[in-house]
Amino acid sequence: MRINGSEILINTLIDEGVDIIFGYPGGAVLNIYDAIYKNENRIKHVLSCHEQGAAHAADGYSRATGKVGVCLATSGPGATNLVTGIATAYMDSVPMVAITGNVTTPLLGKDSFQEVDIVGITMPVTKHNFIVRDVEELQQTIRKAFYIAKEGRPGPVLIDIPKDITAKLCEYESKEPIEVKKEYKFVTDKALANFADFINKAKRPLIFAGGGVISSGATEILKELALKINAPVTTSLMAMGAFPGDNELYTGMIGMHGTKASNLLATKADLIIAIGTRFSDRVVGSRDHIKNAKVIQIDIDPAELDKNIKTDANIVGDVKYTLEKLIDLIDEKRNDQWLELMREYKALKGHKEDAENLTPELLFNSLYKDFGEDLVMTTEVGQHQMWAALHYTFLRPRTLITSGGLGTMGYGLGASIGAKLALPHKKVVNIAGDGSFSMNAIELATAVSNRVPVVIIILNNGCLGMVRQWQNFFYESRYSYTTLNRGTDYVKLAEAYGAKGFRVTEPSELNEVLDKAFNSEVPVVIDYVINIDKKVFPMVAPGAPIDDIISEA
Incomplete structure (x- = not known):
């Protein structure tokens, strides 16, 4: 033809x-x-x-x-x-x-x-x-x-x-796609036996899962490994949902805005099993910060091995395939004392409870309670993104869609449109800050004209929240151009585009608004008004040890 x-x-x-x-x-x-x-x-x-x-x-x-x-x-x-x-x-x-x-x-x-x-x-x-x-x-x-x-x-x-x-x-002649054949030549019996030896000897193992677990479809075998060795599991931002967030072994995200449990356990572990993750600077700044632990790593990209953290052993290979070959070489463990320490650390709070005002915690708890089994969440970048990671319980892979490595403000709205069109049976919410939302707000017209009923929730604090938080901590509260004062009425803006708009200023209003939003047949913008001084806790200063935690509680 x-x-x-x-x-x-x-x-x-x-x-x-x-x-x-x-x-x-x-x-x-x-x-x-x-x-x-x-x-x-x-x-x-x-x-x-x-x-x-x-x-x-x-x-x-x-x-x-x-x-x-x-x-x-x-x-x-x-x-x-x-x-x-x-x-x-x-x-x-x-x-x-x-x-x-x-x-x-x-x-x-x-x-x-x-x-x-x-x-x-x-x-x-x-x-x-x-x-x-x-x-x-x-x-x-x-x-x-x-x-x-x-x-x-x-x-x-x-x-x-x-x-x-x-x-x-x-x-032109129609052809089948080129078959993608996985490369296994480095997943040798010797490498697997060495890996298993590290795990079998460990008394305080910690599994650190990254986005590669989701990319390779390895979530089930990861869970099997964790349960077999009774190891706490922490994740990077890219791996939220790779391990069920409601499982007792899950300790939350690790790093600059990681949970106290994950950060403290990393400094107490005698072995960190890094799976499909690259140890970015927002996770662990230096091997000195985890000097009590040996580090072993599995990643499909050889360039990521020993790049940021020197490992004691590593394997280049597809995560799912490697774990499937490894699992039978691993001994079952109880780790009772280690798990008791995990539970103690998980009980530590990094932020103060506030039942009187609109807070990020209230929003994410309400979203999980009402829609957790059927919700796909995209985010913009900033405080709201970290609050989502800290306070929402992600149960399955591919339910948090967020810009991690580049940190792209303006990402979430477009991503939510793509996700909703891919998964029309799912409820899709984009969590935004007023700064990020304004960057690509025009894509609301795309959602309206293509009848894509996404829900956008703007955690509106009238500022560039994360940058302002850094100015508060590290620049003696010199808020240089981070207070926006734009006066944008997001409800009217939504209506101008042909979407629906709601404003929430009191906790008592939230559930009714969420119910209306997620049952709408057109896109919805929720202006969720929070205090300008609300901060993300816990926090670790750039370059500081990950157990040097700034907290509110």
Whole structure:
């Protein structure tokens, strides 16, 4: 079958199992959009208000499903507007394919109208990228892009397609996706036996799970390991839900805003079993902070082993496969004294209870009580993000969708749209701060026009809360440009977009508003008004030992 490049693109996306594209049209991608129009019964397109919103929606779709998300933009500013979303996906190992148009091949490199070297720009924040200069290479390039996005440690791939390539004719034949074969050559009997020896000798083991547990589908085998050795389990932000949050062994998030239990246990453990995590600076700043423990690590990316924390043993391999091979070599343990210490630490509070006022704790407790079994949560970035991690109980993987590595304000709304379209039967809520929400609030129009009934809850404290908190602790309360004073009426803003808006100022109002919001057929914005001085506790100062905890209680 002889068809043009645009039709090859759409047909190959369908071959790869793509059912939805998030994008924004422009001159360089007109041929592609014409092909989308002709195939609208085979593939859905969601028009964002800004290309960054399209990238975040593709990212949210991917995190919610584990599938490859796809976004599309035109050349020049359209392509550069995707960069923040691509970088967000890269830092959190999210499989995504970003497709950009470009000027025709004869005009490349001539500073043509709306021309940028998007391949050069995105090279540091993609697993790989391509520019297609021959239509004969287009189909195979797309197939390779999807393979690379999924293979090994997942991540984003960019395909840049000049406009003339989208118009040229070429033979096309439908093909199955390239099979992703997992690499197991480093998961040897010797490495597994050495790993098992560390675990079997440990008296105070602590499991530290990262996002790789979710990416590899290893949540069940992780639980089996934890129960077999009776080890407390802590997670990174990316791994919330990888281990059931209501299980007795779960101690919460670790790190700068980790729970007291997780941070203190890390300093008392004699073995830390790090699984699918990279020891970022927001988790453990130095090996000196956990000097009582030996550290063993499993990760699919060899670059992450010994990069931030020197390990005593490590294995390069898929987390699920490695744990399945390891589990039969592990002895059962009781660890009674260790678990008693865990329970003592879990009883410690990092914040003061407040039953009189609107608080983050009240919000997240109410959300869990009413919708916990059926809720997918996205977040923006800031205090509200940390409150969600600390106070909401995540029971299953892929139920917290948040920007961890890059910390992208404005991420959550687009991501919630992608997640809701991927999981229409689930209730999807975006937790926002007023600063983050304002960055990409225009995507509310995307939600309304595409009838995506997400709920946005703005923890409105009238400031850039996390930055202001740092100014309070480390800059003698010099609040330089973090008090917003914008006077935005978020209820009226929601209504202007065609959404519903509610304001909550008293605890007694919350449950009724939540019930109305989650039963709405249109998007809802809830303006949840909290005190400007409300802080995230516990907290560890940057570079400080993780047991040097600043707390409110």
